[in-house]
Amino acid sequence: MLKEKEVIIIGGGAAGLAAAVACQEKGIKDILIIERNAFLGGILNQCIHDGFGLEKFSTSLTGPEYAQRYIDQVKEKKIPFLLNSMVINLNSRKEILIANRTGLQHYRAKVIILAMGCRERTRGAISIPGTRPAGIYTAGVAQELINLKNYMVGRKIVILGSGDIGMIMARRLTLEGAEVILVAEKLPYSSGLPRNINQCLYDFDIPLLLSHTVVDIKGNGRISEVTLAQLGKRGGIIPKSKRKVPCDTLLLSVGLIPENELSRQAEVVLSNITGGPEVDERGQTNVPGIFACGNVLQVHDIVDNVSLEAEYITEGVIDYLQGRSQEPREFQITLGAGLRYVVPQRILTLKNTIFSFRVNQPGIKKTLVFEEDRKIIKKKLFLRVNPAEMLRVKLSSEELKDVKRLKMRLV
């Protein structure tokens, strides 16, 4: 039997919860959140450190506290949700098949909001040579084991990659009495936020070795040693720099990948750069009525931005449901020097639009320029830019009014 819903949200983490609350506040009554875990809140549940909510709630919360603020609203507003339920199929007709302990259930929705979050890049994906012993974890898995299951993953730890979770785990493991020997980052700059470098590494005297990577792993049962090497300017290994570091654990914090397996099934077009769907100014994918927000769309740096993005795209959901459409004038946004990506990738209708983007490399006093051909539409100066930070700039509908082509670049 096929159950019909107005809006189905896949994923009950930061993005899904915020989208659900915003949809309900905008008057949508028939919402369903589908969550594969036994609880709402997603990955926030294992992020027991604080620093969440500074933007959204002007206070510093832990991950579970931040999630609870939304969970409380979902419960107050009586928004229905399914737990322990895995979406196993999704198609472009917006039909969903869910598996849980009660059986298989078919749903169809007018709008699907993709909010599945992201997964961690693994050792296999980055091809670290060596043996394949126990004791190699992605930082998020280690975080889950420690914070949610009360297990200890190791005692002598090397961390590869200076992503935020890796640095947070460096501090966490130190506080639990483990020795975090070093954090190695293959790039000449950290891929995490500056505040985490200070609070998680420097405050605990954990060295951060830039332009370094792991080139070999030893150990048959449990990992016993890694070989560290310095990388030259072009990314090649400097042979003489190789040195052996005894350890019993290797944590990897080498990037996050938006989790779009279901999106693929629904024929949603994905961006090669973000790994998330290509969307218009309100998060709508190429499949009408399928929207995306949060880490499934683009990997965010802070959760407040996830919530904001989720709320923001629900404006598009309302427009879609009400059949409101302006004269479409679709165009792609082109990127010039200095920028890695921008979301949205295209503009469909005239609206106040937030552009989320990341830069290619760190810099100071950089100006973001929006232009149409040679005509400058807007300029914004950034005192500091950093690839680890997602930047956001808004163009008003007034500024976008007669624009038919849009190029962004950093000078």
Add this chain to the structure above:
Amino acid sequence: MKAINKHYNVVIIGGGVVGCAIARELSRYKLNIAVLEKEADVGWGISCRNSGVIHAGFNNKPGTLMAQFCVEGNKSFAKLSQQLDVPYKKIGKLVVAKKKEEIEKLQKLMDQGKKNKVENLQVINSDKLKKMEPNVQGVAALYSPNTTITSPYLLTIALAENALGNGVKFFLNTKVTGINKDRSVFKVTTNKESFSAAYVVNSAGVYSDRISRMAGAEKYRIYPCRGEYYVLDKNASWLVDHLIYPVPHAGSGGLGVHITPTIDGNILLGPSNEYVKKKKNFSSTFKVMKMLASESRSFLPSISSGDVIRSYSGIRAKQAPSSEGGYRDFIIEESKAVDNLINLIGIESPGLTAAQPIAKKVVDIINKKEKLKINSTFTPFRKGILRFDEQDEETKKALIEKDPDYGEVICRCEKVTKKEILEAIDNPLGAKDLISIKYRSRAMMGRCQGGYCLTRIIELLREKYNINPQEVTLKGNHSPLLTGYRSDEVKIC
């Protein structure tokens, strides 16, 4: 009377695919059989570290056991895998000539195949190749429709489980430390108990030379030769429909870097071919990883490095040293120095294909000396773990209704349910390492490599076996996943 309990008619050393096939073949007769395996599960040597290909038999020199057993093994494989409930698919193989000069070699390979009685081989031109494999670049190809793929570890496990069901005893974590013979009785000592036996079958793979010496028999030497692989994401499975091989170099001890679709829908790139010093050297290397990517791109330019999800490597048990190269034929015979010791030496490719015929040959050797009595309770059938994801919707519904554990998807990438994982944990051989559960259920084999399901599986394992966190192992005794509880060292007074 303890000693009597431990007397076996046959002790098989090595629980690889060949050892397990021998155990199964022998269990057709009234015999007490023991398999001794040094690892914590069967199939952890070369049997789980190869391409998973059931070869047709055109690569081997006519007149060799390799050629004969390969052809036989290919022909009887469908029946074997049906009996054992092991997945297989006859997808066919293309040996692709990249240059015109190589076409002649294709013809030679085909002629060799015909001599070995391989059926339906044909050389096809570039147009036909383009039609069969639009993404593959080449000027011609040898097409072998009978080449088949299977899951090498599931096959090994199935053979072992079937043998177990027919009365064979398996001793895991049991490493042979000595073999003595007192009159007609072997005494096999191990790191654990000792075993007495009338016959010893040496199917120890890369260590078969060591076992032969230990028994005071022939002084063989096995040269370990490593092959490294890459595993690609299932999202890349559209790239090819057939096995894609290069034209093998004369004198090379491998078949060249090939592109192998797996039975589960991944693609393998590899293997390399490199003699190494240590028989346990399963490392992947920077150099080879780079080579694998460039070699496979030479006939499949659309392969992307973003599709790589894992690497692994296996060790070939070579009789030929690197200075000689190439292949030496399998040795499957009773030792000339030690009666009733049956040596299997140099079982490398096509060992997976040949496992069943090799096993039959071992039975023949014993049968010629003893008059073996038929085991009337023998059954050739064994059931594997039902794959929820492969069932149609009605079956899925019925399964969840019967057992709600089918409704809980634990491994999201491979869509493995709690029920399947519990069955894998509760396997007949009693293997309880993470790798054992992985091979049996496919959990943790997908693109996230256990990122989502690892914690859940650890919990299920601990619950089932009532063990401490530090007792959960990846692959055997010395591979703990955890050091204990987080709060172990926190003492609150």
